[in-house]
Amino acid sequence: MIIDSDVRALGELVGSENVSTRVADLEAHAIDESWFKPHPADVIVWPSSTEQVSAVVRYAYENDLPIVPWSGGSSLEGNPVPIHGGILLAMYRMKSILELREQDLQVVVQPGIIYDDLNAQLGKKGLFFPPAPGSSDVATIGGMVSNNSSGMRAVKYGVTRNYVLKLRVVLADGTVITTGSNAKKTASGYDLLGLFVGSEGTLGVVTEVTLRLVGLPEKIAAVVASFESLREATGVVYDSISGGLDPSAIEILDTATIQATNQQQKLSLRETPTLFVEFHGNEAAIDEQLEYLREICEDHACLNFEQATTTDTRIKLWTARKEARESIKNAHPGATLISGDVCVPMSKFADMVDFVHDLGEKEGLIIYAFGHAGDGNLHTEAIVHREVSGEYEHALEATAAIVNHCLEIGGTSTGEHGVGLGKRQFMQREHGASLDIMRTIKKALDPKGILNPGKIFPEE
Amino acid sequence: MIIDSDVRALGELVGSENVSTRVADLEAHAIDESWFKPHPADVIVWPSSTEQVSAVVRYAYENDLPIVPWSGGSSLEGNPVPIHGGILLAMYRMKSILELREQDLQVVVQPGIIYDDLNAQLGKKGLFFPPAPGSSDVATIGGMVSNNSSGMRAVKYGVTRNYVLKLRVVLADGTVITTGSNAKKTASGYDLLGLFVGSEGTLGVVTEVTLRLVGLPEKIAAVVASFESLREATGVVYDSISGGLDPSAIEILDTATIQATNQQQKLSLRETPTLFVEFHGNEAAIDEQLEYLREICEDHACLNFEQATTTDTRIKLWTARKEARESIKNAHPGATLISGDVCVPMSKFADMVDFVHDLGEKEGLIIYAFGHAGDGNLHTEAIVHREVSGEYEHALEATAAIVNHCLEIGGTSTGEHGVGLGKRQFMQREHGASLDIMRTIKKALDPKGILNPGKIFPEE
Numbered sequence: 001m002i003i004d005s006d007v008r009a010l011g012e013l014v015g016s017e018n019v020s021t022r023v024a025d026l027e028a029h030a031i032d033e034s035w036f037k038p039h040p041a042d043v044i045v046w047p048s049s050t051e052q053v054s055a056v057v058r059y060a061y062e063n064d065l066p067i068v069p070w071s072g073g074s075s076l077e078g079n080p081v082p083i084h085g086g087i088l089l090a091m092y093r094m095k096s097i098l099e100l101r102e103q104d105l106q107v108v109v110q111p112g113i114i115y116d117d118l119n120a121q122l123g124k125k126g127l128f129f130p131p132a133p134g135s136s137d138v139a140t141i142g143g144m145v146s147n148n149s150s151g152m153r154a155v156k157y158g159v160t161r162n163y164v165l166k167l168r169v170v171l172a173d174g175t176v177i178t179t180g181s182n183a184k185k186t187a188s189g190y191d192l193l194g195l196f197v198g199s200e201g202t203l204g205v206v207t208e209v210t211l212r213l214v215g216l217p218e219k220i221a222a223v224v225a226s227f228e229s230l231r232e233a234t235g236v237v238y239d240s241i242s243g244g245l246d247p248s249a250i251e252i253l254d255t256a257t258i259q260a261t262n263q264q265q266k267l268s269l270r271e272t273p274t275l276f277v278e279f280h281g282n283e284a285a286i287d288e289q290l291e292y293l294r295e296i297c298e299d300h301a302c303l304n305f306e307q308a309t310t311t312d313t314r315i316k317l318w319t320a321r322k323e324a325r326e327s328i329k330n331a332h333p334g335a336t337l338i339s340g341d342v343c344v345p346m347s348k349f350a351d352m353v354d355f356v357h358d359l360g361e362k363e364g365l366i367i368y369a370f371g372h373a374g375d376g377n378l379h380t381e382a383i384v385h386r387e388v389s390g391e392y393e394h395a396l397e398a399t400a401a402i403v404n405h406c407l408e409i410g411g412t413s414t415g416e417h418g419v420g421l422g423k424r425q426f427m428q429r430e431h432g433a434s435l436d437i438m439r440t441i442k443k444a445l446d447p448k449g450i451l452n453p454g455k456i457f458p459e460e
Numbered sequence: 461m462i463i464d465s466d467v468r469a470l471g472e473l474v475g476s477e478n479v480s481t482r483v484a485d486l487e488a489h490a491i492d493e494s495w496f497k498p499h500p501a502d503v504i505v506w507p508s509s510t511e512q513v514s515a516v517v518r519y520a521y522e523n524d525l526p527i528v529p530w531s532g533g534s535s536l537e538g539n540p541v542p543i544h545g546g547i548l549l550a551m552y553r554m555k556s557i558l559e560l561r562e563q564d565l566q567v568v569v570q571p572g573i574i575y576d577d578l579n580a581q582l583g584k585k586g587l588f589f590p591p592a593p594g595s596s597d598v599a600t601i602g603g604m605v606s607n608n609s610s611g612m613r614a615v616k617y618g619v620t621r622n623y624v625l626k627l628r629v630v631l632a633d634g635t636v637i638t639t640g641s642n643a644k645k646t647a648s649g650y651d652l653l654g655l656f657v658g659s660e661g662t663l664g665v666v667t668e669v670t671l672r673l674v675g676l677p678e679k680i681a682a683v684v685a686s687f688e689s690l691r692e693a694t695g696v697v698y699d700s701i702s703g704g705l706d707p708s709a710i711e712i713l714d715t716a717t718i719q720a721t722n723q724q725q726k727l728s729l730r731e732t733p734t735l736f737v738e739f740h741g742n743e744a745a746i747d748e749q750l751e752y753l754r755e756i757c758e759d760h761a762c763l764n765f766e767q768a769t770t771t772d773t774r775i776k777l778w779t780a781r782k783e784a785r786e787s788i789k790n791a792h793p794g795a796t797l798i799s800g801d802v803c804v805p806m807s808k809f810a811d812m813v814d815f816v817h818d819l820g821e822k823e824g825l826i827i828y829a830f831g832h833a834g835d836g837n838l839h840t841e842a843i844v845h846r847e848v849s850g851e852y853e854h855a856l857e858a859t860a861a862i863v864n865h866c867l868e869i870g871g872t873s874t875g876e877h878g879v880g881l882g883k884r885q886f887m888q889r890e891h892g893a894s895l896d897i898m899r900t901i902k903k904a905l906d907p908k909g910i911l912n913p914g915k916i917f918p919e920e
Contacts, residue, residue, distance in 0.1 A: 103702065103807035148647045159645050161654075162622065171897070179894040183803040184835045185619050186872035187608045187658055188879060188890055189916055190898045194621075194654025198647055215704040242563065244675040284744030343643040347563035375644045412646035419648060430648055434639040437631070437905065438650045444904040445897065456649055 002042035002065065002086065010045055010087070013055040018046040029070055029088050033135070035336050035384075036078040036421055041068065041088035048093055050168060050176055050207040057205060058174025060087055060450050068452045069201040071112055071140035074133075076339045077420030079147055079200050083454045089205060091142050097121060098208065105213040106165060106182065111142020111206050127213040130157035132249075133416075134322055145206050147418035148198030152249040152321070155241075155374030156280065157214065159416070161197040168208035169196055172446040180210065195441070200418050201452040203445045217248070217280035221290060222308040224317060225277065225297045226270040230254060230357065232300040233273040234350035237373040239296045240277075241346055245289055248280040250374035251321050254357070257328065257370040264327035265320040270304050275373070276321045324370050328381050332366075338395045339422075340380035342406035343415030349376045355405050356380055363398050377415035400425070419456045427458055462502035462525065462546065470505055470547070473515040478506040489530055489548050493595070495796045495844075496538040496881055501528065501548035508553055510628060510636055510667040517665060518634025520547055520910050528912045529661040531572055531600035534593075536799045537880025539607055539660050543914045549665060551602050557581060558668065565673045566625060566642065571602025571666050587673040590617035592709075593876075594782055605666050607878035608658030612709040612781070615701075615834035616740065617674065619876070621657040628668035629656055632906040640670065655901070660878050661912040663905045677708070677740035681750060682768040682777060685737065685757045686730040690714060690817065692760040693733040694810035697833040699756045700737075701806055705749055708740040710834035711781050714817070717788065717830040724787035725780040730764050735833070736781045784830050788841050792826075798855045799882075800840035802866035803875030809836045815865050816840055823858050837875035860885070879916045887918055 002021075011019045020026075021043050031038035047053045060067040066086025073080065082088050095112035102125050109118060115136045119128050132151040133139040139149065145167070150159035166180035179192040196203055227233040233252055240250060253261065253274045262269055277293060279286045290307065297305050308314035320327075329337055344352045353369060356378065360367035366383040380402060382395040403413045403426050413419075413426040427435050439457060442449075462481075471479045480486075481503050491498035507513045520527040526546030533540065542548050555572035562585050569578060575596045579588050592611040593599040599609065605627070610619035626640035639652040656664055687693040693712055700710060713721065713734045722729055737753060739746045750767065757765050768774035780787075789797055804812045813829060816838065820827035826843040840862060842855040863873045863886050873879075873886040887895050899917060902909075 101805070101807070103698075104805040105702065106805070148651075150645060154645060158622075159647075161651065162618075175893060177894040177897060178892065179897075181803075181872040181890075182805045182870035183837075183872040183875065184806070185610060185614060185803055185837065185875050187619075187801075187874045187876050188872045188883065189658075189887060189895070190663075190901060191608075191621065191651070191654040191658055192894055192897055194651040198649075198651055203650075218704075238563075242565065244678075282745060282748055284748055285742060288742055288744055341647075343641075343645055345561070345564040345566070345642045346644070347561070377643075377645065410642035412641040412643040412648045414647045415643065415645050416647050423648065427649060430641075432638065433635060434637040434652055435649070437637060437639075437652055440904050441650060441901060444900050 006063065006065070007043055009059060010043060010056060013059060014045055014047055014052045020044045029073070029090060031081055032073050032075040032078060034076050034078045034420070034422060035338050036081060039081055039083045040085070041082035042085045044088045044090055046090045046093050050170065053089065053170045053205055053207050054174045054176050056087065056089060057170050057172065061173045061448060064448060065450060066453050067450055069205045071142040072114065072138045074135035074138040075143060075147060075420060076341070076417045077414070077422035079418050079420035079455065081421065083421070092140060094207065100125065102127070104182065106210055107213060108208060108210045109141050111140060111145065111209060113141050115139045115141065115144065122213060123216065126216050128216055129163060129211050130214055131160045131163065134325060141209055142206055145197050145209055146200050150416045152251055152372055154372060155250055156246060156248040161194055163212045164193050164197050164209060165212050166210035167193060167196055167206055169204040169206055171204045172448065172451050182210065184212070198418065200420065200455050202442060202455055203451065218282045219286055220314065221279045221286045222314040222317060223277045223290065223293060224269065224306050225275045225302050226272045226304040228272060228301055228303060230273045230353050231350060233275055234353055234373065235300045236275060236296050237349060238346060239299070240293060241374055243296065245292060247277050247374060249276065249278040251276040251371070252373040253321070253324060253370040254368065257324055257368045260327040260331040260368070261320050261324060264330045265323060267320055272303060276317060278318070325381060328368050332383050336384040336386055336392070338382040338384055338399050340399050340402050341377070341414045341417040342403060342411055343375065343377040344406055344409055344411035346376050348409045348411065349373060349378070351409060352378055352406060352411070356402055359398055359401060363394065365395055365398055367398065375415065376411070421455065424456065424458045427456065466523065466525070467503055469519060470503060470516060473519060474505055474507055474512045480504045489550060491541055492533050492535040492538060494536050494538045494880070494882060495798050496541060499541055499543045500545070501542035502545045504548045504550055506550045506553050510630065513549065513630045513665055513667050514634045514636050516547065516549060517630050517632065521633045521908060524908060525910060526913050527910055529665045531602040532574065532598045534595035534598040535603060535607060535880060536801070536877045537874070537882035539878050539880035539915065541881065543881065552600060554667065560585065562587070564642065566670055567673055568668060568670045569601050571600060571605065571669060573601050575599045575601065575604065582673060583676065586676050588676055589623060589671050590674055591620050591623065594785060601669055602666055605657050605669055606660050610876045612711055612832055615710055615832060616706060616708040621654055623672045624653050624657050624669060625672050626670035627653055627656055627666055629664040629666055631664045632908065632911055642670065644672070658878065660880065660915050662902060662915055663911065678742045679746055680774065681739045681746045682774040683737045683750065683753060684729065684766050684777060685735045685762050686732045686764040688732065688761055688763060690733045690813050691810060693735055694813055694833065695760045696735060696756050697809060698806060699759070700753060701834055703756065705752060707737050707834060709736065709738040711736040711831065712833040713781070713784060713830040714828065717784055717828045720787040720791040720828070721780050721784060724790050725783060727780055732763060736777060738778070785841060788828050792843050796844040796846055796852070798842040798844055798859050800859050800862050801874045801877040802863060802871055803835065803837040804866055804869055804871035806836050808869045808871065809833060809838070811869060812838050812866060812871070816862055819858055819861060823854065825855055825858050827858065835875065836871070881915065884916065884918045887916065
C-alpha cells in the first residue's frame with residue numbers, strides 16, 4: 001500500500017507535478033479496452049526520461065511496491081491494469097523520435113509514440129513500420145513491443161518482434177540495460193530482445209526502441225470479394241496462401257460484422273461473408289497477383305469481386321475493416337464486448353470459423369467473427385448485456401470454449417493481444433511444462449514480483 | 461571425469477553399441493571447422509530418441525558431468541567442442557522428417573537432418589527452408605537452430621530464428637518440454653523459442669524442430685557484376701537495399717577471393733571486386749528488378765554486368781560463391797584460416813570492408829573478405845602459417861581488431877556463426893550489463909552449468 005511519504009518521495013524523483021493520486025487520474029488508468037473490472041493504481045507517475053523510470057522502479061523495488069507500465073491503454077486483455085494497485089508508470093509523455101537513420105532503415109523512438117504518428121513521420125521519408133494494430137491511432141510502440149502486437153499486415157510483413165533491433169530496458173531493480181544491435185542480424189548471445197518483446201511489462205520497462213523499417217510500396221491494390229458461405233471465403237484464404245500469393249492483408253468478416261460495418265460506416269457492402277484483400281508491390285507483380293486471386297475467388301463461387309479503383313475508396317474500405325470492432329461496439333450501445341483472439345494453423349482456419357458460428361447458434365449468443373485470415377488469426381466479439389442475468393457468465397464460457405477448441409486443433413490462445421488477465425487461465429494447458437520455464441525466468445529477472453504483477457501467469 | 465561405471469551406465473540407457481570411448485571416435489568429435497585446439501570428450505553417445513537424450517542428460521545432471529550436443533560439426537567458432545570433456549551427444553543419427561504438413565507450410569524434423577537433404581525432400585513438394593548456410597551439405601537443422609544460422613538468402617528471407625515455430629527441448633535436468641505453437645503467430649507468454657534458438661546448446665538440447673516453410677520461387681535470376689573498386693561495389697549494395705530492391709542474395713567477393721575462386725573452381729571471372737546478386741519471384745517482378753539493378757551498377761561504373769542465362773551457369777556461379785571459403789582454404793594448403801563474421805548496419809558496410817583491407821596491408825597479412833553484403837555481414841579469412849613464428853598471434857590480433865572496429869561502428873561480433881569459443885572475449889564489450897541478464901538466465905536454466913560449458917560466456 002502506498003502512503004503519503006511514498007507519494008512525496010516519488011515527487012522528488014520526477015517532480016511533484018508529475019505525480020498524482022487524484023481519483024480522476026487513477027480512474028483514467030484503471031482499465032484498458034477490455035471487459036474486466038477496472039482497478040486503480042495507488043498513484044500515477046508520468047516519467048519523462050529513462051533516468052526517471054529507473055529511479056521510480058528502483059524506489060518500487062526498495063519498497064516492495066507493484067509497478068505497472070501503461071501507454072496507449074488500447075489493449076484488449078487487461079494487460080496494463082494495475083490489479084494489485086501500486087505505482088502506475090504512465091509512459092505516454094515519452095513519445096519522441098530520438099533518431100531516424102534513414103540510411104539504415106532504422107528509427108529510435110521512445111515507447112509512448114503512437115503508431116499512426118510514427119508512420120506519418122516515416123512516410124515523409126518513404127518508410128514505414130508495417131505491423132498494423134487495429135487501434136493504430138491510440139496504440140503506442142511501447143504497448144506493441146510489450147504485447148508483440150501485429151494486425152492486418154502481419155501476413156506479409158510479420159509481427160512487432162520481427163522489427164525490434166534494440167531495446168533500452170529498466171530492470172526490476174532499476175538497472176538500465178541496452179540489448180540488441182544496430183546490425184540487421186546477429187548470432188551473439190541469448191535473444192533477450194525476443195524475451196522482452198511480448199513480456200507485457202513483467203520483466204522490465206522499455207524506455208527506448210530501435211525499429212527496423214521497410215520502404216513504402218510502389219503501389220497498393222485492394223479487393224473486396226463476397227461469398228455465399230464462410231466455407232467458400234475461408235477456402236479462398238487457404239488456396240491463396242498455400243498457392244503462394246503474397247497479400248499484404250487478407251481479412252475475413254462474417255455476415256454480422258459486415259452488417260454492423262454497413263450500418264456504422266455508411267457502406268453498402270453485400271451482406272454475406274466477405275474478404276478484404278490488399279497487395280503491396282510494383283505494378284507488374286500486383287497485376288499478376290490480382291489475376292490469380294480472381295481465379296481463386298471464381299473457383300469458390302464468388303458473388304462479387306470488386307477492386308478499389310481509387311485511393312479514396314481503398315482507404316474508406318480499409319478504415320471500415322479496421323473499425324470493425326468499433327462498428328460492432330456502436331451497434332450494441334451499452335453492451336459489453338468479450339473479445340477473442342485465437343490463432344490456428346492455416347489448414348484449421350475454416351474449422352475454427354465454423355466452430356465459432358455453430359457455438360453462437362447453439363448457445364443463443366451473438367458472436368461476431370472477423371480477423372486476419374491469412375495468419376489464421378480469428379477475432380470474436382461476444383455481445384453481453386450485463387443486466388441480463390447469467391449472460392456475462394454464459395459469454396465467458398463460450399469464449400473459453402473457443403480458446404479450448406483452438407488449443408485442441410494446435411492453435412494458440414492469443415495471436416496478437418497478449419495474455420494479460422484474459423488468457424491466464426489457458427497458459428497451463430497451452431504451455432505445459434514450459435510454463436515452469438517462463439516462471440523460472442520471471443523469478444530470476446523479477447525476484448520480488450513487483451513488475452506488472454498478476455499478468456500472464458495464472459495466480460496460485 | 462568419466463569413469464568406467466559411467467560408460468556402462470550410459471550403455472544401459474542407449475545400448476552399449478551406441479556409446480564409445482575409442483580414440484578415433486573421440487578425435488572425430490574434438491574439433492569443428494574452426495581453428496581452435498581440438499579437445500576430446502570422454503565419451504561419445506549416439507542417442508536415437510528424445511527419451512534417450514532425456515535419460516542421458518539426466519544422468520549427466522545427477523553426476524555433474526559436462527554434456528555437449530554435436531551435430532554437423534561444420535560450425536566455425538568451436539561451438540560444439542567439448543573443452544571440458546564429459547559426454548558428447550552425437551545427434552546426427554536423429555535425422556528423420558517426422559511430419560510434413562504441406563497444407564500448413566510446416567515440417568517437423570529431428571535435429572540431425574542435413575540442410576540440403578531436408579530441402580531436397582521439401583523441393584518435391586514445391587517448398588523450401590530458406591536460410592542457406594555456406595556448408596549446406598553438412599550443416600544440420602539442429603546446428604542451425606543452435607547457432608541461429610543463416611547465409612546468403614537471409615537478406616530476403618531472414619534467419620533461422622524467424623522460421624522456428626516449435627521446439628522440443630531436453631532441459632538440464634532431463635525434463636522434456638515443448639514450446640511454441642503450430643499457429644503462424646502468437647503473443648502467448650514469453651518467447652522461449654527465440655531464447656533456445658541461438659543458445660548453442662547451453663540452455664537445453666533440441667530434439668525436435670517445427671519449421672515454417674516457404675514456397676519455391678516461380679523464377680530465379682542471377683547476375684554477376686564486377687567493379688573497379690570495393691567502394692563502387694559496396695555503393696551498389698547500399699543503393700540497392702536502400703532503394704527498395706528485394707534480392708534473394710547480394711554477395712560481395714574481394715579481388716583475392718575472386719582469384720582463389722577462379723583458381724579452385726575453374727572459372728574465369730574478372731579479377732576485381734565482384735557482386736553476385738540473385739532474385740526470386742515471378743517473371744515480371746524479376747525483370748523490373750534486374751533493370752533497376754543494372755542502372756545502379758552503371759551509376760557505379762560497373763566493368764561487367766552479366767546475367768546467368770542458363771540454370772547450369774547460375775548454379776555453377778552460386779556454387780562458386782558458396783565454396784568461397786573452401787577455395788581460399790585449398791589455395792593455401794596446410795595453412796590455418798582464422799574466420800571472421802562481423803555484421804554492421806548497412807551504411808557502415810563500406811567502412812567495414814575498407815577497414816579490413818587497410819588492416820591487411822598495414823599488418824602485412826593475407827586477409828580475404830567476402831560475405832552477405834545485403835545484410836552488412838562480412839566474412840574474413842586471415843591466412844596463418846603456424847610454422848612462421850608469431851603469425852598466428854598476429855592474425856588473431858588482426859581479427860580482434862576487426863571485431864572491435866565493428867563494435868565501435870554499431871555492429872555485432874557475429875552475424876551468423878555464433879559465439880562459441882571465438883567470440884567470448886567480445887561479449888562484455890558488446891552486451892555490457894545485459895550480459896549479466898544472459899548469465900542470470902543461464903544460471904536459472906542450468907544451475908549446475910553442465911550444458912556445453914565454457915561457451916558464449918567469457919570464463920571467469
